[in-house]
Structure formats: C-alpha cells, structure tokens
Amino acid sequence: MVEIISKRDGSRREDAAMRRLIEQNRATITRLADHISGGSYSAGKAAKPKPEAKGLIIHSVGSARSAIEASTRIRISLNGRVIMVDENSGRQLHHIGDLKRRDGNDVFVLATKANHYFSPVDEDIAAALADLDGGRLEADYGEEQLAADIGNRLGMN
Template identity: 50%
Template sequence: MVEIFSKRDGPRREDVQVKRLIEQNRGVITKLADQLSNGRYSELRKPKPKPQAGGLIIHIGDGEKPNPHPEPRVRVTANGRVVAVDIESGRQLKHFGDIRERGGTKIFILATSANGFIAPLDDDEIRLLADVDGVAIGPCYSNMELASDIGQRVDIPPET
C-alpha cells in the first residue's frame, strides 16, 4: 500500500512546540546570552537612536555657480598635451595638439583632422597655428616657449 504525504497549511507541529518553548524561556535565554557576551546581546537588541542634524553640514546643491567668463591659460601637460585651461577651475577649454616623439625627437602635432584628431581645431585657429605644426621641441625650443608662441597667436597668455 502507498501512503501519500501532502503538505499541510501552516507550520509543522514540531516548529510550533519549539517556538513556544523558546518564548516560555526567553528570560533565561537572554540572561545566558548576556552572560556569555558581557551584556552585548541586550545592547545590540536595543533600538538605536536616529542621527541628529546638529553640527552636520547640509548641502542642498545650488552652491557656487561656475564662472561664466573663464580666464584661460595655455598649458603643456605632463603627458604632452597642449591645452587651454581655466585658471580658476583647471577645466580644459581647448586642445591645441600633442607633443609626440618621432624618430627620437619630440615634435608638436597640431590638432587637425589631417593629423588624426577626432575633435580638430576650427579653420581660423588652424590658420593661426599652422607654422607651429611639426616644430621640434628640444633644448633650443622648450615646452614653455611653445606654450608662449601658441598663446600669443590665439591671444591667450601662457601659464607661468
């Protein structure tokens, strides 16, 4: 003969008995837990106070607005990019080109689409800076002199 066990609704009889036993002995269990944990058990079960706003800095988000008129400077970065940056925020405003090494010498490559740049300079700036494209950088012509020459041509002072 085959017996079919079907799942009953509600908890099992054994589970109900164990829960009742635990609830009847809750005081003894808590006392033992506190004794073993040096009172930490009851301490952790207490509700924690909510944090108070006293002494905290609350930032709403409409703080200082960016300067609408940036003060640009021409800078040669450590990785060889020649850019115009806002002197206050340090934010890049324009990318003029890169200093790359070709054949053992460092040369300036102007940011044009012909040189493979994704965001090339506009035509007026290319005309102003065309003669510095491909110039060699070395002991007789430094990064600072390049930044100064580019700055003079586009009316942006170099970073000092």
C-alpha cells in the same frame, strides 16, 4: 534495491521541529544570551536613535566657489601634454594634444579621433588647429611659440 531520493518542497521535518522549539523558548534563549554577554545581546537588537542635525557643521565644498570668469591660457606640461587651463583655479579645461618624439624631433599631435585619442577636442578647436597637427618644433619655433600660436588661433590673446 534502488532508493530514489528527491528534494521535497519546503523544509525537512527536523528543521521545522527545531524552529518551533527555538520560537517557543525565545524568552529563555534571550535571557541566557543577555546573561552571558552582560546585556549586550539585547542592546545590539534595540532600535538605535537617529542622528540629529543639531550642532553639526556641514560644509558644502562645491558651492563655496565664487563665479569668477575663467582666465584661460595654453600650457605645455613637462611630460608634453598641451592643455588649456584656467589660471584662477589651476584646473584643466581641455586637453589640446601632445608633444611626441618622432624621428628625433618633437612633433605636435592634435587630440583627434584620427590620431587615436579617446577624448578628442571639440570640432571647432580641431578646425582652428588642424594645420598645426603634425608640425615639428625646432630651435627657432619652440614650445612657447606653439602655445602662443594655439592661444591666438583660439582667440585667447
């Protein structure tokens, strides 16, 4: 003999009967839960008052800054990143490129798609600095001279 069991739509008879029993005795169940929990069951179900803004101090950090014009300069960090920074706030404005070690020499690599950078510099910056890309730093042409050249070509000095 084979019994075919299939899932019916809706709840089972036992589940429906249990739900009816709970709903019919809701008041008694709530009274018992309050007695056992010391009243915290009903207190947890009660509507909580909405917070009021009276007496609160709200600081908006973004709007507190003054609109001072950026004083830009080229900086080469200790890890070889060549960046344009705002001297007033210390924030990085653009990542220009990197100094990388190739064949024992430090080489300036411009941040372009051709050099496999995810966030390349703007096209006008790339055009102004294209001939510096791949240039070696030597004893007579160091990081300070490179930063000054980049600043001059971008019209910062």
